[in-house]
Amino acid sequence: MAIHHAGVSGNSSPVKDKRCRKTWQVKPSLMANNTLNPIRAIVDGMKLSPHPDKAMISLSIGDPTVFGNLPTDDAVLQAMKDAINSHQYNGYAPSVGYLKSRQVVANYYSCSEAPLEAEDVILTSGCSQAIDLAISVLCNPGDNILVPRPGFSLYKTLALSFGIEVKFYNLLPEKSWEVDLQHLESQVDDRTSLLIVTNPSNPCGSVFTKEHLQKILTVASRNCLPILADEVYSNMVSPLDSFPSLASLSSDVPIMSCCGLAKRWLVPGWRMGWILIHDRNNIFGSEIRQGLVKLCQRILGPCTIVQGALEGIFNNTPQGFYDDTIHFIKSNAEICFNELSTVPGLKPILPSGAMYLMIGIDIERFPDFQSDVDFTERLVTEQSVFCLPATAFEYPNFFRIVVTVPEQMMLEACGRIREFCQRHYRPGRRDKNDLDQ
Numbered sequence: 159m160a161i162h163h164a165g166v167s168g169n170s171s172p173v174k175d176k177r178c179r180k181t182w183q184v185k186p187s188l189m190a191n192n193t194l195n196p197i198r199a200i201v202d203g204m205k206l207s208p209h210p211d212k213a214m215i216s217l218s219i220g221d222p223t224v225f226g227n228l229p230t231d232d233a234v235l236q237a238m239k240d241a242i243n244s245h246q247y248n249g250y251a252p253s254v255g256y257l258k259s260r261q262v263v264a265n266y267y268s269c270s271e272a273p274l275e276a277e278d279v280i281l282t283s284g285c286s287q288a289i290d291l292a293i294s295v296l297c298n299p300g301d302n303i304l305v306p307r308p309g310f311s312l313y314k315t316l317a318l319s320f321g322i323e324v325k326f327y328n329l330l331p332e333k334s335w336e337v338d339l340q341h342l343e344s345q346v347d348d349r350t351s352l353l354i355v356t357n358p359s360n361p362c363g364s365v366f367t368k369e370h371l372q373k374i375l376t377v378a379s380r381n382c383l384p385i386l387a388d389e390v391y392s393n394m395v396s397p398l399d400s401f402p403s404l405a406s407l408s409s410d411v412p413i414m415s416c417c418g419l420a421k422r423w424l425v426p427g428w429r430m431g432w433i434l435i436h437d438r439n440n441i442f443g444s445e446i447r448q449g450l451v452k453l454c455q456r457i458l459g460p461c462t463i464v465q466g467a468l469e470g471i472f473n474n475t476p477q478g479f480y481d482d483t484i485h486f487i488k489s490n491a492e493i494c495f496n497e498l499s500t501v502p503g504l505k506p507i508l509p510s511g512a513m514y515l516m517i518g519i520d521i522e523r524f525p526d527f528q529s530d531v532d533f534t535e536r537l538v539t540e541q542s543v544f545c546l547p548a549t550a551f552e553y554p555n556f557f558r559i560v561v562t563v564p565e566q567m568m569l570e571a572c573g574r575i576r577e578f579c580q581r582h583y584r585p586g587r588r589d590k591n592d593l594d595q
């Protein structure tokens with residue numbers, strides 16, 4: 159058999175029978191083409207030209223650092239400085255994270271109902287990578303996952319890029335965004351590999367009660383569905399003691415709880431997250447754990463300096479920092495809710511956690527607009543206030559407001575939204591009768 163070494167031994171002429179490209183064919187991969195961020199797709203398609211006489215107020219980005227009014231705690235910064243100065247965190251860490259840092263996270267979250275060891279923790283680049291790993295270790299192309307509607311758009315972005323189908327289950331606005339359990343169960347089929355539960359919720363700001371979480375677990379257990387519990391807003395709830403983690407209530411359903419530093423410690427740019435593996439009945443078992451390790455080896459773990467800072471961050475951040483953040487968010491959410499409750503055509507839903515508020519638009523009373531996208535676009539043009547249309551969360555005729563902005567800005571924004579609605583609202587027959595009386 160002839161062995162050809164084209165171009166190796168000075169012979170540069172191409173081997174005749176070897177099939178190779180004669181022209182450049184450099185194209186984005188299928189995966190790249192199938193990766194779509196719905197928020198970007200919607201926002202980039204909007205004509206966002208603010209009113210020239212009004213300063214822009216953006217209530218759209220879920221980044222608590224943008225206005226500078228919610229700095230992280232000094233202890234968090236000090237922990238980072240100490241990690242750098244120690245010179246101990248400049249090399250490669252194990253791809254799942256330093257054992258010591260995983261132990262620190264395990265200690266922080268471990269409780270008698272849901273005990274954790276260092277081996278149950280995988281450190282990731284933000285909660286986003288935790289979600290990416292959980293989906294990709296549990297699902298194959300052609301499988302489907304159950305995702306809340308309205309819900310955080312990343313689940314769909316990731317799933318579709320892996321060739322995984324997304325099935326939505328409804329949340330009920332009239333029940334403080336609880337899960338429609340019947341609808342949830344009706345979506346399950348034999349290719350359903352994962353149920354995603356977001357609690358507290360982005361975009362709803364809702365927090366499920368213990369009883370409701372137990373009902374979700376019953377559905378998951380009956381259908382043998384593992385759960386990805388997206389708890390990146392864990393403990394960002396009011397009252398403070400009302401947040402049970404899903405895993406603390408589960409006796410049999412295996413759960414990957416995904417979380418991170420981004421929101422509670424107000425440092426989303428540091429890109430530190432983790433998966434907590436709760437598997438008391440050994441259903442994930444060693445195979446899934448090894449699968450996670452293999453997937454982590456693609457990237458070799460998150461930033462080592464932040465890993466090194468975790469101990470100081472968890473141990474030294476004063477309780478007052480967490481309390482102040484929650485107090486600020488709660489107060490701002492109440493201001494926004496109270497202001498917008500009396501605006502004609504709007505129906506805000508009071509949140510109890512995270513940092514968002516969803517507002518329903520009685521779109522029939524606004525004939526100038528065809529959709530929430532239209533409505534929010536014109537709100538920018540006329541009032542320089544930008545809110546995210548909830549079509550971005552698969553939930554038309556709502557919009558989402560981020561409540562981490564400074565209080566004065568929140569009040570100003572609400573005033574402008576009122577002016578906008580008063581201008582465009584058209585009362586229905588019943589309203590007219592009320593006015594006539």
Ligand SMILES: Cc1ncc(COP(=O)(O)O)c(C=O)c1O
Pocket residue numbers: 220283284285286287310356359360388390417418419420426429430431
């Ligand atoms: C529900 C939810 N999960 C996950 C994330 C991603 O978090 P991270 O910035 O740590 O990747 C976000 C960010 O906004 C979120 O709202």
